[in-house]
Amino acid sequence: MAFTRRDFVKGGVAAFTWGFAAPAFLSDVAQAQGAASRNLVVLYLGGGNDSLNTVIPYGDAFYYSRRPTIAIPPGSVLPIPNDGAGNALGLHPNLIGLRNILNQGRMAVIQRTGYPNLSRSHFLGTDIWSTASMSAPQGPGWLGRYLDTLPMPVDPLVGWNTNREMPRTMIARTVSVPSIPSPSQYAFSSPNTGTPDQNFARTSATRISSHVPVNRPHLAFVNASAQGAFATMDRVAQVAQYTPTATYPNTGLGNALRAVAGAIVRGIGTKVFWVQTGGYDTHAQQGSGAAATGAYQSLMATIDGAITAFYTDMQNQGLINQTTLLTFSEFGRRVAENGTQGTDHGEGGVMFAIGGGVRGGVYGTAPNLNPFAGNPTLSSGGGDVRWDIDFRRVYAEILDRWLGSNSVAVLGGDYRQYLNFIA
Amino acid sequence: MGRREQQIEHLLRRAGFGGSPNEIDFYAEVGVRGTIDLLVYYDQVPDDVDSKIGQPGFVSVTTRGTFAPHLNITDARQRWLFRLAHSERPLQEKMALFWHNHFATAYTKIAGAYDGTEATRMLAAKPSEDRDGTKGQLELLREHALGNFRDLLVAVSKDPAMLVWLDGRDNIATRPQENYAREIMELFTFGVANVVEDDVKAAARVFTGWNLTRLGPSGAYYYRYEFRANRHDNTIKDFTFPIYPNGSGAIAANGEQEGIDLINALCAHPATGPRLVRKLWAYFVSEIADAPQPWVDRIAGIYYSTGYNMRAVVHAILSSPEFWDPSVVFARYSWPVEFVVRAIKETGWAGYSVDSALNPMLNMGQSLFEPPDVNGWDLGQGWFSTGAMLNRMNYAASLTTNQRINLRNEARPFAQTPQGVMSFVMERLSPATLEPQSYDELLAYLRAGTNWTASDNELRAKVAGVMHLVLGSSYYQLV
Numbered sequence: 001m002a003f004t005r006r007d008f009v010k011g012g013v014a015a016f017t018w019g020f021a022a023p024a025f026l027s028d029v030a031q032a033q034g035a036a037s038r039n040l041v042v043l044y045l046g047g048g049n050d051s052l053n054t055v056i057p058y059g060d061a062f063y064y065s066r067r068p069t070i071a072i073p074p075g076s077v078l079p080i081p082n083d084g085a086g087n088a089l090g091l092h093p094n095l096i097g098l099r100n101i102l103n104q105g106r107m108a109v110i111q112r113t114g115y116p117n118l119s120r121s122h123f124l125g126t127d128i129w130s131t132a133s134m135s136a137p138q139g140p141g142w143l144g145r146y147l148d149t150l151p152m153p154v155d156p157l158v159g160w161n162t163n164r165e166m167p168r169t170m171i172a173r174t175v176s177v178p179s180i181p182s183p184s185q186y187a188f189s190s191p192n193t194g195t196p197d198q199n200f201a202r203t204s205a206t207r208i209s210s211h212v213p214v215n216r217p218h219l220a221f222v223n224a225s226a227q228g229a230f231a232t233m234d235r236v237a238q239v240a241q242y243t244p245t246a247t248y249p250n251t252g253l254g255n256a257l258r259a260v261a262g263a264i265v266r267g268i269g270t271k272v273f274w275v276q277t278g279g280y281d282t283h284a285q286q287g288s289g290a291a292a293t294g295a296y297q298s299l300m301a302t303i304d305g306a307i308t309a310f311y312t313d314m315q316n317q318g319l320i321n322q323t324t325l326l327t328f329s330e331f332g333r334r335v336a337e338n339g340t341q342g343t344d345h346g347e348g349g350v351m352f353a354i355g356g357g358v359r360g361g362v363y364g365t366a367p368n369l370n371p372f373a374g375n376p377t378l379s380s381g382g383g384d385v386r387w388d389i390d391f392r393r394v395y396a397e398i399l400d401r402w403l404g405s406n407s408v409a410v411l412g413g414d415y416r417q418y419l420n421f422i423a
Numbered sequence: 424m425g426r427r428e429q430q431i432e433h434l435l436r437r438a439g440f441g442g443s444p445n446e447i448d449f450y451a452e453v454g455v456r457g458t459i460d461l462l463v464y465y466d467q468v469p470d471d472v473d474s475k476i477g478q479p480g481f482v483s484v485t486t487r488g489t490f491a492p493h494l495n496i497t498d499a500r501q502r503w504l505f506r507l508a509h510s511e512r513p514l515q516e517k518m519a520l521f522w523h524n525h526f527a528t529a530y531t532k533i534a535g536a537y538d539g540t541e542a543t544r545m546l547a548a549k550p551s552e553d554r555d556g557t558k559g560q561l562e563l564l565r566e567h568a569l570g571n572f573r574d575l576l577v578a579v580s581k582d583p584a585m586l587v588w589l590d591g592r593d594n595i596a597t598r599p600q601e602n603y604a605r606e607i608m609e610l611f612t613f614g615v616a617n618v619v620e621d622d623v624k625a626a627a628r629v630f631t632g633w634n635l636t637r638l639g640p641s642g643a644y645y646y647r648y649e650f651r652a653n654r655h656d657n658t659i660k661d662f663t664f665p666i667y668p669n670g671s672g673a674i675a676a677n678g679e680q681e682g683i684d685l686i687n688a689l690c691a692h693p694a695t696g697p698r699l700v701r702k703l704w705a706y707f708v709s710e711i712a713d714a715p716q717p718w719v720d721r722i723a724g725i726y727y728s729t730g731y732n733m734r735a736v737v738h739a740i741l742s743s744p745e746f747w748d749p750s751v752v753f754a755r756y757s758w759p760v761e762f763v764v765r766a767i768k769e770t771g772w773a774g775y776s777v778d779s780a781l782n783p784m785l786n787m788g789q790s791l792f793e794p795p796d797v798n799g800w801d802l803g804q805g806w807f808s809t810g811a812m813l814n815r816m817n818y819a820a821s822l823t824t825n826q827r828i829n830l831r832n833e834a835r836p837f838a839q840t841p842q843g844v845m846s847f848v849m850e851r852l853s854p855a856t857l858e859p860q861s862y863d864e865l866l867a868y869l870r871a872g873t874n875w876t877a878s879d880n881e882l883r884a885k886v887a888g889v890m891h892l893v894l895g896s897s898y899y900q901l902v
Binding site for chain 1 (some may be wrong): 590595599605610615710786788796801809810813817823827855860861885892894900
């Protein structure tokens with residue numbers, strides 16, 4: 001029985017995925033699609049990052065008066081170039097590695113990112129960032145829709161989710177992106193491991209999952225996941241054996257980026273990676289800005305350590321020019337701290353783009369934190385950072401100039417007011 | 424071949440965690456209507472499941488020193504899995520799990536704020552295990568499992584674990600903290616579509632003073648709820664929706680009662696009943712089809728007319744023709760905890776410890792007491808990333824490896840032929856109906872590499888092997 005893609009799409013989002021049945025052939029496809037191609041690594045900072053303590057407008061007296069305990073003292077920040085409006089800026093003191101990358105001209109800081117009627121819900125906000133849609137933030141994500149534009153058949157390892165749960169950003173119609181939190185555990189076991197029977201079992205399980213039951217789309221969906229695993233696990237095993245050239249911190253993010261580096265170096269054909277790290281919902285006990293340690297300090301140290309190791313590893317491997325890492329969070333936080341050394345959900349945020357193809361520097365302008373009536377850089381009566389750069393402009397530039405795609409088609413709108421952070 | 428009590432099994436998969444062969448026989452004797460009543464009106468059944476921990480005939484737990492489910496989160500997870508496997512009140516446990524996902528609270532943040540012992544106490548201690556007689560959050564969810572939703576919401580709002588998890592303990596008059604205020608509207612009651620930012624700010628002020636107090640001697644502190652009037656904001660709070668029956672949206676200074684008034688209004692809000700009812704549809708009836716609007720209207724009507732009585736709501740759901748429609752049988756994607764417990768109940772557990780399931784569950788995406796965020800787990804298709812599916816297959820491998828001697832011995836009377844082994848397997852396990860091709864693949868597996876002598880070695884390898892393939896197949900992931 002022949003199945004068309006349409007049969008699966010009818011079954012709902014991602015009730016899809018045909019043709020995992022020929023892994024050897026798909027490996028060829030993967031090589032053709034992936035050889036010497038560019039990679040995109042999306043890093044999600046889960047919880048709503050306090051961007052004003054990531055990129056600090058340390059020349060603004062209101063930053064200090066409105067954040068009496070959590071503000072980073074001017075003497076502690078790591079100065080970076082002023083923005084176009086002349087605002088003095090510095091990175092969080094624990095972003096030492098990132099500041100070096102910025103100094104090498106390979107990191108872009110994009111300030112006051114957001115979108116109209118910004119949601120302060122973690123879940124709706126994340127869905128909007130994932131789909132690049134305010135009106136219908138359901139269904140496939142923006143990178144999933146990009147994958148849907150690739151010539152069929154699409155190899156499942158064209159994407160790699162390092163998280164256990166599948167992020168909406170990576171959900172596509174034509175391909176089931178695998179979730180591989182740990183390459184070494186991504187292997188098939190049986191009650192008879194080490195005997196020929198294990199191979200009989202794998203053959204049988206592969207064949208059972210490759211059967212497409214008629215009019216049972218939920219079974220087909222689960223089968224597609226199993227097929228995705230069988231079609232990719234042998235190539236993932238190569239990644240598990242990767243020995244990096246830099247020392248990654250032993251954190252969830254460090255391990256995830258080490259796996260990403262392994263996949264890039266082994267050339268298994270992956271174009272887009274998803275990594276994430278959490279703990280950014282800092283309603284309380286963010287830590288004194290003057291102290292060397294605290295909750296937010298350790299969040300910054302975590303991303304700095306992992307990203308720096310990844311950058312160094314890619315540089316050593318001669319692959320940094322093929323790699324871009326893009327960070328985002330679902331919203332920024334309030335300008336003023338709350339009563340418990342924390343900050344509540346706010347609006348405008350900050351994004352970083354890092355890699356050999358990035359034109360480093362500071363994009364957009366910092367807010368003026370003086371809450372006078374009519375301050376155009378603040379919203380909510382001066383309580384929030386008003387967004388200035390629509391995040392879809394960043395996506396459009398990544399899609400068009402980095403991935404060679406068509407952002408108007410993928411994003412469903414024209415956001416090609418490029419910031420020119422891609423060289 | 425296959426199991427015969429289709430209706431009882433459907434009911435137990437949904438209102439419980441499936442049935443062991445003995446349980447299926449028992450409930451089949453009681454009959455479908457009687458079983459619904461026995462499940463829903465569970466107060467008539469003894470609540471003695473914990474007394475069976477460590478007894479012969481039940482799944483094991485693994486002790487490291489003293490078994491302390493009120494102090495050690497690993498032991499708390501083991502106790503919960505034990506209850507799910509053996510409780511004679513399966514619907515109470517099933518609803519406690521539903522509420523755990525609804526009021527999703529994670530251990531790690533609480534342990535970071537205090538320590539692991541206090542976090543476990545807050546989440547899992549029974550009153551008898553607590554020096555203060557306080558219920559841990561899970562015990563509170565079990566107590567109110569089919570109780571009144573309003574009472575549950577009040578209890579959750581005062582629950583120490585929740586006060587840490589959503590920062591209520593930091594919400595004070597001078598600097599209101601919105602975390603709980605936002606989620607009680609967005610996630611616990613009427614849903615994000617109805618959230619207005621000004622209401623979030625007002626609700627945060629209403630809940631100022633709903634806090635913890637510290638008890639106990641230095642070095643052995645513990646915490647319980649206390650309303651702290653001196654931290655409460657006494658100004659008027661205005662809401663965009665009615666708080667009182669006269670339509671007023673203004674809450675005047677009235678201390679702790681302000682929060683009760685707000686909770687009453689949230690429960691009475693016209694969007695809360697339908698939202699809860701739709702979640703229950705997906706939990707009990709189908710994730711393939713959306714709930715029909717007349718069904719939502721009818722069940723939500725019971726929610727409102729009974730004053731938020733969840734026992735009446737769930738009884739009506741399990742009795743509704745939609746629940747029994749053939750199209751909804753096996754129309755849900757099992758949660759990892761459902762998959763694991765049902766696999767244990769059907770495969771067998773002699774010599775098996777639930778401790779062995781804890782790490783695999785983490786890798787399948789569901790560690791109890793550790794939902795990813797306050798929105799709970801990503802349900803339905805969200806459970807089935809390739810990595811998670813592989814971990815389900817590999818869990819099936821580890822369980823059947825553990826049970827392979829038992830399985831060999833039990834299968835021997837049927838084992839003259841591969842077909843005989845298949846009839847044994849399909850009697851023990853309850854997958855969704857196999858496609859003929861899949862049945863043939865399983866037979867082909869049994870025959871692969873052997874001339875079928877039914878020797879001890881052959882049966883030890885092949886019975887566990889084919890059970891692994893069924894448990895790891897798509898057919899077994901649906902409930």
